[in-house]
Amino acid sequence: MAKKKNRPVAEVSSGSMADIAFLLLIFFLVTTTIATDKGIAMLLPPKPDPNEPPPEVTKNDRNIFKILANSQDRLLVEDEPLADVTELKEMVKKFVVNFGNPDADNIDVYNSFPAPLKRYVNSRGKLPDSSDGPGEAIVSFKADRGTSYELYVSVLDQINGAYNEIYSERVGISSDEWRGLDRKKPADNDKYKRGRDGIPRAISIAEPTKIGG
Amino acid sequence: MSKFGKKSTTSQGIPTAALPDIIFMLLFFFMVTTVLREVELMVQQDLPQAVQLQKIERKSLVSYIYIGEPRKSTTFGTEPKIQVNDVFIEPRDIVRFVNQEKDKLSEVERDQITMSLKVDIDTKMGIVSDVQQELREANARKVLYSSRQVLEGI
Numbered sequence: 001m002a003k004k005k006n007r008p009v010a011e012v013s014s015g016s017m018a019d020i021a022f023l024l025l026i027f028f029l030v031t032t033t034i035a036t037d038k039g040i041a042m043l044l045p046p047k048p049d050p051n052e053p054p055p056e057v058t059k060n061d062r063n064i065f066k067i068l069a070n071s072q073d074r075l076l077v078e079d080e081p082l083a084d085v086t087e088l089k090e091m092v093k094k095f096v097v098n099f100g101n102p103d104a105d106n107i108d109v110y111n112s113f114p115a116p117l118k119r120y121v122n123s124r125g126k127l128p129d130s131s132d133g134p135g136e137a138i139v140s141f142k143a144d145r146g147t148s149y150e151l152y153v154s155v156l157d158q159i160n161g162a163y164n165e166i167y168s169e170r171v172g173i174s175s176d177e178w179r180g181l182d183r184k185k186p187a188d189n190d191k192y193k194r195g196r197d198g199i200p201r202a203i204s205i206a207e208p209t210k211i212g213g
Numbered sequence: 214m215s216k217f218g219k220k221s222t223t224s225q226g227i228p229t230a231a232l233p234d235i236i237f238m239l240l241f242f243f244m245v246t247t248v249l250r251e252v253e254l255m256v257q258q259d260l261p262q263a264v265q266l267q268k269i270e271r272k273s274l275v276s277y278i279y280i281g282e283p284r285k286s287t288t289f290g291t292e293p294k295i296q297v298n299d300v301f302i303e304p305r306d307i308v309r310f311v312n313q314e315k316d317k318l319s320e321v322e323r324d325q326i327t328m329s330l331k332v333d334i335d336t337k338m339g340i341v342s343d344v345q346q347e348l349r350e351a352n353a354r355k356v357l358y359s360s361r362q363v364l365e366g367i
Contacts, residue, residue, distance in 0.1 A: 014233070017233040018229075018232050018233040018236055021233055021236040021237050021240055022236055024240050025236055025239055025240045025243065028240065028243035028244055028247050029243055031247060032243050032246060032247040032248070037268075037269050037272075037275070037329060037357075037359060038266040038267065038268055038269070038359070038360065038361075038362060039263075039266060039267065039269075039329065039330075039357040039358045039359040039360050040263055040265060040266065040267070040357065040358045040360060041267045041327075041355070041356070041357050042355075042356050042357075042358065043354055043355060043356075044345055044348060044349050044354040044355075044356060045349065045354070046349065046352075046354065047349040047350055047352070071337075143338045143342075144338065145337060145338055145339030145342065146337050146338070146339065147337065147338040148334065148335065148336070148337060148338070149261060149332045149333070149334055149335075149336045149337070149338060149341055150261045150334040150335075152338055152341070153261040153263055153358055153360055154261065154262075154263065156263075156358065157263040157264055157265050157360075160265040161264055161265045164265055175265075179265065179266070179267065207342060207346070208338050208339065208342045
């Protein structure tokens with residue numbers, strides 16, 4: 001009968017397991033870029049139909065908030081030069097909620113505002129040379145081919161900021177919370193719809209001019 | 214005999230047996246979150262800063278267009294160029310590029326394709342608007358001006 005041998009148990013030493021894992025960990029730490037792709041979303045206009053003439057602008061001049069940028073990165077807002085881009089948000093906001101000559105739809109929009117926003121609207125009166133109401137207001141932005149992309153993005157940021165503030169104040173949340181709304185959740189989607197109802201984010205980006213300006 | 218004289222014989226070492234497990238957990242976390250860079254950037258990329266940013270809802274629908282000054286300015290000059298998938302292209306090639314990207318998606322999703330424009334801040338609007346005109350031509354109208362987040366009021 002074979003004698004039972006007292007063999008040592010075969011075993012892989014696991015002492016360096018941590019080191020191997022550390023190496024891999026450091027590799028992934030270095031190569032990782034946690035998905036941070038954020039940006040300002042825009043919807044471009046559909047391409048013009050060659051068989052149809054370009055549509056006539058039938059809007060009243062007071063309903064269009066004009067922003068022009070030239071190749072020296074100077075801004076012309078409502079025919080007045082503007083030095084500081086960050087003032088634009090307040091100007092756009094005031095323009096959109098002006099309610100100068102509201103029709104029935106715009107009055108409905110006004111009645112749906114919570115008290116703080118109503119106070120904001122009333123605090124500055126209704127200017128006859130500003131927009132008739134949020135439903136009518138259009139913000140038009142025209143850049144030059146020589147305008148820097150940095151200015152272009154910051155102007156768009158200001159306009160979007162103005163609209164987001166109106167939407168978020170309408171449903172009583174902060175601007176950050178508004179941007180964080182997840183439209184897949186019914187409660188959030190409801191807020192989103194309530195905020196935007198009757199106030200289209202009407203931003204018109206004109207084709208840049210070719211003149212240096 | 215003193216009551217407190219007896220020294221404790223408990224060993225003071227921290228058990229390290231669970232260390233590999235902890236490291237592995239970290240490892241798996243980074244393995245899952247990691248996105249290996251797919252394209253090698255050939256243009257400078259200093260993205261603009263903005264506040265009102267939106268996240269991309271579905272990454273699979275996004276294609277990237279990089280615009281900026283070439284990194285190898287001795288070879289490619291200093292004029293801003295458009296880069297997609299490791300190659301420089303001209304604005305007129307954008308339609309073809311968009312159609313290629315659309316072919317990768319299933320038929321119902323083709324209209325939802327989003328073009329993420331990663332544009333350097335020193336670029337002028339001329340080339341960006343050329344790209345936008347081509348995107349309109351290609352019917353890829355959703356664009357995202359990729360930017361870095363800054364906090365409000367700073």
